[in-house]
Amino acid sequence: MSIRILESQGSTLVQDLGRPGFSSWGVGASGVFDRRAFRHANTLLGNREDAAVIEHAGSNLTLRASRPHAIAITGACGPTSVDGVPVSVGRVIELSAGSVLRLEAPVVGLRYLVAVAGGFEPKPVLGSRSRDTLAELGPQPLTAGSSVPVGLSTAARWSGVINPTLPSGAMTLRVSLGPRDDWFSFDAIARLFTTSWQINSLSSRVGIRLDGPKLERLRHDELASEGVVRGSIQVTNSGLPIILGPDHPVTGGYPVIGVVVDSDTDLLAHARPGDVLHFSRHAI
Amino acid sequence: MRVLPSGDTASLIECANGFEASALAATLQGTVELTLGARTVLVRASRSQTLAMIATFDPSEQSVPTHSESQHHIIGVRYDGPDLERVAGVVGLSSDEVIAAHTSTTLRVGFAGFAPGFAYLVGGDPRLEVPRLDVPRPRVPTGSVALASRYSGIYPRESAGGWLIIGHTSDWLWDIDRTIPARFAPGDSVTFEAI
Numbered sequence: 481m482s483i484r485i486l487e488s489q490g491s492t493l494v495q496d497l498g499r500p501g502f503s504s505w506g507v508g509a510s511g512v513f514d515r516r517a518f519r520h521a522n523t524l525l526g527n528r529e530d531a532a533v534i535e536h537a538g539s540n541l542t543l544r545a546s547r548p549h550a551i552a553i554t555g556a557c558g559p560t561s562v563d564g565v566p567v568s569v570g571r572v573i574e575l576s577a578g579s580v581l582r583l584e585a586p587v588v589g590l591r592y593l594v595a596v597a598g599g600f601e602p603k604p605v606l607g608s609r610s611r612d613t614l615a616e617l618g619p620q621p622l623t624a625g626s627s628v629p630v631g632l633s634t635a636a637r638w639s640g641v642i643n644p645t646l647p648s649g650a651m652t653l654r655v656s657l658g659p660r661d662d663w664f665s666f667d668a669i670a671r672l673f674t675t676s677w678q679i680n681s682l683s684s685r686v687g688i689r690l691d692g693p694k695l696e697r698l699r700h701d702e703l704a705s706e707g708v709v710r711g712s713i714q715v716t717n718s719g720l721p722i723i724l725g726p727d728h729p730v731t732g733g734y735p736v737i738g739v740v741v742d743s744d745t746d747l748l749a750h751a752r753p754g755d756v757l758h759f760s761r762h763a764i
Numbered sequence: 765m766r767v768l769p770s771g772d773t774a775s776l777i778e779c780a781n782g783f784e785a786s787a788l789a790a791t792l793q794g795t796v797e798l799t800l801g802a803r804t805v806l807v808r809a810s811r812s813q814t815l816a817m818i819a820t821f822d823p824s825e826q827s828v829p830t831h832s833e834s835q836h837h838i839i840g841v842r843y844d845g846p847d848l849e850r851v852a853g854v855v856g857l858s859s860d861e862v863i864a865a866h867t868s869t870t871l872r873v874g875f876a877g878f879a880p881g882f883a884y885l886v887g888g889d890p891r892l893e894v895p896r897l898d899v900p901r902p903r904v905p906t907g908s909v910a911l912a913s914r915y916s917g918i919y920p921r922e923s924a925g926g927w928l929i930i931g932h933t934s935d936w937l938w939d940i941d942r943t944i945p946a947r948f949a950p951g952d953s954v955t956f957e958a959i
């Protein structure tokens with residue numbers, strides 16, 4: 481059983497919950513960017529909670545089912561159709577053998593997830609089927625002609641709809657200060673929370689780059705490399721922040737002024753170039 | 765030791781130096797998800813959990829961390845890197861003296877990062893301290909032996925990079941088909957041999 485990619489414009493990756501625990505080898509956790517949408521898709525299909533999905537950020541993904549498959553689309557929202565007939569996201573869709581699913585550029589959000597009953601099952605690497613784009617580990621990115629194996633499913637599907645709306649317009653993420661907020665001026669910290677940051681088009685799964693005022697450092701010595709987490713806001717030598725995404729390096733040498741609350745980092749999967757982002761102060 | 769916040773899921777333990785951080789990481793290994801840095805240990809735990817974890821750790825009781833599985837690696841290097849003369853100029857030695865300095869000390873695997881299988885090697889000859897390139901090279905070949913700050917490192921695969929390349933090795937460093945794909949683990953020791 482497999483699903484074949486007919487067309488792909490953009491990034492099309494297999495993702496699951498990642499491979500935490502290999503940092504001593506320089507291997508990061510990686511994993512699906514929008515974990516909430518991942519949970520929803522697998523819940524709809526009665527899958528294991530870590531069943532792998534396809535994560536697509538782009539303007540066209542066209543797939544064909546070799547046999548009947550139940551699928552669900554979550555995350556971004558946009559024109560989606562099966563054999564030319566529009567279908568809704570956030571619920572189970574039954575594909576018959578030979579059916580063609582097509583996702584076009586999303587209207588809201590950035591990354592679609594396509595889950596299948598039984599989960600996608602390319603060969604795992606270090607216990608995970610996630611493609612780490614920085615480390616170049618895990619299943620190869622999917623392109624036209626790729627075929628992805630699908631696991632067996634015997635579970636009951638869910639007949640409901642899970643379709644939380646993503647915020648359109650500016651997003652606000654909660655941030656707790658540290659570990660290196662003391663490397664920055666009072667003014668820089670104030671600016672972090674008062675600026676309308678703009679998402680830079682060079683953003684990726686490694687990091688979301690922000691445009692805005694420079695954040696002034698009090699210390700100019702080099703920070704000895706230290707471990708970072710998904711959501712860490714690094715300030716590079718240019719003074720501009722980068723929020724680390726799921727494929728971030730395990731250690732970094734730029735000071736981290738603050739860290740986005742973990743559950744809020746799912747929203748970053750849908751940060752589109754030019755979008756506005758605000759940070760609000762969160763106490764831990 | 766100081767515990768700093770790193771978001772709502774992790775804490776950063778700042779140690780006095782790299783030895784203390786390595787010893788702490790070796791002690792905590794297996795009990796918590798952790799990332800060893802140059803002088804820090806990042807743990808996937810709350811502040812109070814982290815304080816409890818380190819309460820019984822006495823840095824004065826620790827010597828150089830040794831793991832039962834620690835290995836010694838001898839890496840054969842052709843000292844033909846494009847930056848060898850530049851390094852010699854920066855540190856005020858001849859190229860031959862740079863090679864002698866690089867091959868005469870036993871280095872230790874401090875911590876990992878940058879890429880799978882990349883290790884920051886510490887404890888090298890302190891004279892070999894060099895800044896990174898201002899503009900990183902877009903392509904550094906696999907096996908490049910390089911210096912930056914007071915670290916030595918070997919590029920496990922072709923990638924961009926800003927370290928100063930003094931030589932090349934054909935020894936393996938990362939092989940995903942092996943049971944343990946990374947050759948170096950924190951605590952291992954490494955010597956370089958000119959070939």
